[in-house]
Amino acid sequence: MGEAKSSYASTETLYSVQYLRAAAALAVVYYHVSALSQETWGLDPERIDHVGAAGVDLFFVISGFVMAMIVGRPGAFDGREFWIRRIARVVPAYWVITFAVFALAWFMPHLFNSTTADLSTLMTSLSFLALDHGDGNTTPLLVVGWTLNYEIFFYAIVALTAGLFGDRRLHGASLLIISLVALGLWVRPEDPSLAFYTDPILLEFVFGILIYRTWSRTRQLHHGLALAMFLSGTVLLVLQWERPVGDLRMLFWGVPAAAVLYGALGTLTFRSPLLARLGEWSYALYLTHVFVITLYIKHIISAVTTIELPWQVHYLIMTIFTVAGAAAYHMVVEAPLSRWTLRSLRRPQPALKQTVRPTTGPAE
Template identity: 65%
Template sequence: MSGPGFSSQPDAALLSVQYLRAAAALVVMFFHVSVLTQETWGLDPERVDHVGAAGVDLFFVISGFIMAMIVARQGAFDGKDFWIRRIARIVPAYWVITFFVFALAALLPSLFQTTTAELLHLLLSLSFLAVDSGDGSTVPMLGVGWTLNYEMFFYAIVALTAGLFADRRLLGTSGVIIALVLAGVLIDPANPTLAFYTNPILLEFVFGVFVFRIWLRARSRKVGLAPLVVLVAGVLLLVWQWERPLVDWRPYYWGLPATAVLYGALQVVTFKSAFLARLGDWSYALYLTHVFVVTFYIKFVVPLRVLGDMPWEIHYLVMTILAFGVAAGFYTLVERPLSRWVLNRLRPATPEPQRAAATGPAE
């Protein structure tokens, strides 16, 4: 079955997705800097940079967009290849960090407040299942990994509807997600697993699918200043909520502005920057590793007397440079080699030109 006519060739506009990935990972890091600073020194919790967590919402909207783009490509949908690419992209790097956390919890338990080296918790974390490991929480060993549990759940729905029911427009995927969210609103489940898989945050994947459909139609038309207005409006809405605490309906407060940012950026941010694209390549590594860098810096570096009263702007800059440096090393030495190894082991040999054409710049 052929797709709806979307070419698999990379589009310059998709570079904006790479740039946004880097920005999303960076603001998530800033959120954790703010939270850990408050926790470490008991500063005013009202001054926490809450909206930095909206980087996660932007990631989810981007994920919805990318999955819609992949499924819409010309040619038959290959469910096996879809899963192989998702596994190679997500699993190896995450497993390495998860095993690292487990080892730290076993050897240096004093470093952690709640995380312990429990085998059941490790296995649940590695399986990407949001299941209560015994304490009423579904959070995996690597705290930020809860977002990857949502990602894998979304991929499963996409593979089911596109692979079994030829849902190339992801209408079925969107319908399933909307039904789950409505069920969660009506039932308000007390079970943490059911609450997780019916959380309204799932709607942000649907937002991304919607952005793809709109972008696909608009990319060959003259759209004027509308995308720029939408982009600026999305950014301003997020800035306006800078210190708004986390809320139940974050898809409304943060998801919709993130959707506006993605749509606007796709149309407006079309310049090429090898530097920003490289930061986008490192975004997943940054997301997985930044907590270690930030925690070490805040707990052990900032208190050093030699730093004196150095402004926090300088601390932020130093942490950003260190975090991206660690991310670059992790990407180069761990993430990329392991992903390629898994991809080559699981996927049958493909002629190089065909393989290059099947790989978009933002997968």
């Protein structure tokens, strides 16, 4: 999720954004480790690390920040290049995983609880559309892909307002998102798709836009203020580690995530090749981690009952395995497919040959 460092030159020095991507992806990993452990072994459901899911909220805030940075560059806004970069970054790696899930659900349905190899669900998943499957469910085949449906929707709003209306500051995009959320709070739509596209979680993209507008004025934050924002956001999240937030997600997780990003821009200015690389792998980690965790918890550990290990060791092992799997997926699948897609979409289209017809007279 989010734009890779190599995809936009103006953010190559923003190591803090890369570090936060790594942290956000790992937080989601730990949430799914906790939730799947509870599901498999019947542990106390109150002890699930719910706030690990706030890694998604941090991703959304970062996405708003990055899109504001990209659209705010000097020069004319190139809508075609904008979409080429978004498609190359997001689509190929996601489609590969989605087709893999569909194939597994088709040939080995016993591996899944509710996922089925349904062609209509496959098409909506590949289209990044949150459409009702008929049972009130809008979740794509790859469950974590619901966040990408929001990402693509946000990109469409940015492209619309910046491309058609010259909204380079994304004021129009922010106003449109706020209007959608206000409409949802007023109407309370029962249709799952309408509820999805008017959910208050959309405001987290606006948070990121506001952070960029504030940060871009000087790009120099007072260290004490930045540190206070970073620590306060982190503490607010840690204090509610095992507390599900429900409808108040944007408030309880989105606002602290915004504070973490704002503070990180002024505090996490050091250079760490390892953390930067983890940030580069964050999208692959987000797409693949559920498979690695499921394999470890439901099959490996469940089969080896003679070995007792502290939970910290299990977390360490799964961290290593998920990161290793993400690195492999990034290098073997994600990065090559992204480069190939960029080249293919940027390839000049052959000019149409003009056909000259003989005329029969002035009247024609």
